[in-house]
Amino acid sequence: MSKKKKSNSNQTFAISVFVGIVVLVGALFLVSKMQDKKTEEVYPTIAGVNQVKVDGFDTKDQPTFSNKDAKVEVVEFGDYKCPICAQWNKVVFPQLKADYIDNGLINFSFINYPFISKDSNLAALASEVVYKTHKDSFWKFQEQIYLKQEDETTTWATPDKLASIAKSVIPNLDEKQFKKDLYKKDAMKQVANDVAIANHYGVNGTPTIFVNGKAVDNPSLESIKAAIDAEINK
Structure with missing residues (x-):
């Protein structure tokens, strides 16, 4: 494999890892938000104080x-x-x-x-x-x-x-x-x-x-x- 192809391959891998991390963080954030909403529904914050x-x-x-x-x-x-x-x-x-x-x-x-x-x-x-x-x-x-x-x-x-x-x-x-x-x-x-x-x-x-x-x-x-x-x- 040439140095150029190897470099392109490394860049593609790095981009894939980055995208994967972004997707994972986004998914975890969404799950966290859903859990927070569910918790709030069961254990409400007292509003209007x-x-x-x-x-x-x-x-x-x-x-x-x-x-x-x-x-x-x-x-x-x-x-x-x-x-x-x-x-x-x-x-x-x-x-x-x-x-x-x-x-x-x-x-x-x-x-x-x-x-x-x-x-x-x-x-x-x-x-x-x-x-x-x-x-x-x-x-x-x-x-x-x-x-x-x-x-x-x-x-x-x-x-x-x-x-x-x-x-x-x-x-x-x-x-x-x-x-x-x-x-x-x-x-x-x-x-x-x-x-x-x-x-x-x-x-x-x-x-x-x-x-x-x-x-x-x-x-x-x-x-x-x-x-x-x-x-x-x-």
């Missing part, structure tokens, strides 16, 4: 143990994938309920702050669907989702699992409809409202507890009780 106007702790649309005459309002910001939230709701919340909620001393509300991973949003949406369609079952659903919480590094809050947890506390639940409701604008808007409130007040982790509009330094029982007692005794 920046368009929400925050005007104080408006908890009228939030799950609440309510006593209108109570001097103290306590608000928890939580993420259902947060292991500390699960522990807080297992250890701290029952004591607050026994000492203050059951005695009518405080209003207690829960606000979503899904920030850990993509399925945090879906878990938050599920809680909003339960609250809207089966309000009396909300706190039982919350208890069960924390009890069935898996490792925070795994994507476990799937539509099927969330529907199964909801079904365990709402025996007559239409699971097919429940899964559809996860993606409706009403639920999206409410979670967007929650996130906007959290951002407005500088929430950057969970659980974060506010007592009469002031953040408690840490979510321990002792700190929260001290803050509540100080407000009651004013």
